[in-house]
Amino acid sequence: MSSPRSSAPSAICAAPSKRAEIDSLAPDRLTALLRQKNPHPALNDPAVLAQALAALETEQARRASRDQLASYRPYSKQAAFHAAGAASRERLFMAGNQLGKTKAGGSEWAMHLTGLYPDWWRGKRFPDPVKLWAAGVTAESTRDNPQRVLLGPPQKKEEWGTGAIPARCILATAAARGVADGVDSVVVRHVSGGASTLLFKSYEKGREKWQGETLDGVWFDEEPPLDIYIEGLTRTNATDGIVIVTFTPLLGMSEVVRMFLSDDEAKGMQ
Numbered sequence: 001m002s003s004p005r006s007s008a009p010s011a012i013c014a015a016p017s018k019r020a021e022i023d024s025l026a027p028d029r030l031t032a033l034l035r036q037k038n039p040h041p042a043l044n045d046p047a048v049l050a051q052a053l054a055a056l057e058t059e060q061a062r063r064a065s066r067d068q069l070a071s072y073r074p075y076s077k078q079a080a081f082h083a084a085g086a087a088s089r090e091r092l093f094m095a096g097n098q099l100g101k102t103k104a105g106g107s108e109w110a111m112h113l114t115g116l117y118p119d120w121w122r123g124k125r126f127p128d129p130v131k132l133w134a135a136g137v138t139a140e141s142t143r144d145n146p147q148r149v150l151l152g153p154p155q156k157k158e159e160w161g162t163g164a165i166p167a168r169c170i171l172a173t174a175a176a177r178g179v180a181d182g183v184d185s186v187v188v189r190h191v192s193g194g195a196s197t198l199l200f201k202s203y204e205k206g207r208e209k210w211q212g213e214t215l216d217g218v219w220f221d222e223e224p225p226l227d228i229y230i231e232g233l234t235r236t237n238a239t240d241g242i243v244i245v246t247f248t249p250l251l252g253m254s255e256v257v258r259m260f261l262s263d264d265e266a267k268g269m270q
């Protein structure tokens with residue numbers, strides 16, 4: 001079992017504090033402020049002012065897209081999944097299609113990698129930079145799910161930074177071999193001033209590829225075979241790290257799922 005640790009995020013990666021203030025201003029107040037701070041005569045022309053406001057909105061939207069983590073608000077099932085991390089090393093988020101499993105996993109991983117825990121966070125906290133893995137069934141599905149959610153559209157490198165890890169925190173990426181647009185590793189800026197590491201893995205490579213490393217966390221997006229799950233869990237033993245599994249139960253009740261369920265819950269699934 002893990003115990004919650006607390007750390008005060010520093011401002012290194014913090015979102016601009018003025019944004020909420022600007023967002024909440026009524027348009028006429030914003031206009032008045034713009035006039036006050038930019039007394040250029042051209043701004044007295046409504047057409048020029050409208051253009052300036054449109055440009056401002058476009059820039060606001062661009063910045064928000066490159067800081068998805070700041071606007072993440074979990075649905076109730078996602079919130080319960082995150083909060084359970086304060087007490088449990090191993091967690092399973094089992095839900096139907098398109099209910100936000102990968103989004104929840106990616107958002108939590110982005111928090112641990114950056115140290116940017118929001119005020120509402122009740123889950124596990126790592127005070128220092130971490131080494132995490134994120135994994136899917138094949139190299140392609142890892143690219144199309146965890147990698148897409150963490151970095152942005154795999155095929156559009158110019159949009160990396162529009163996923164859960166804020167653009168300003170992505171220090172470096174290394175390409176994976178053998179899969180187009182796949183990423184092998186990401187170095188992430190952490191609020192402590194250090195750097196975290198994220199590596200992408202897949203189950204298809206077999207258990208041997210999962211041996212050796214000491215990790216703070218492993219994310220299984222889709223259900224892993226039991227031997228891979230145990231190997232991933234073992235990688236986190238020395239650090240008192242965490243393991244999360246996010247998936248839709250398509251294959252009925254497997255050995256991994258059974259480990260998380262009580263007898264009554266297991267009967268309900270049969």
Ligand SMILES: Nc1ncnc2c1ncn2[C@@H]1O[C@H](COP(=O)(O)OP(=O)(O)OP(=O)(O)O)[C@@H](O)[C@H]1O
Nearest residue numbers: 073074075078096097098099100101102103104248
């Ligand atoms: N808390 C949230 N706030 C806003 N959008 C969300 C949230 N959670 C999920 N979504 C959106 O819902 C959609 C489905 O999310 P996601 O891909 O995480 O679901 P999933 O359960 O992993 O789906 P699948 O079953 O296909 O694997 C995505 O567009 C995602 O951005």
Ligand SMILES: [Mg+2]
Nearest residue numbers: 101102103145
């Ligand atoms: Mg998913």
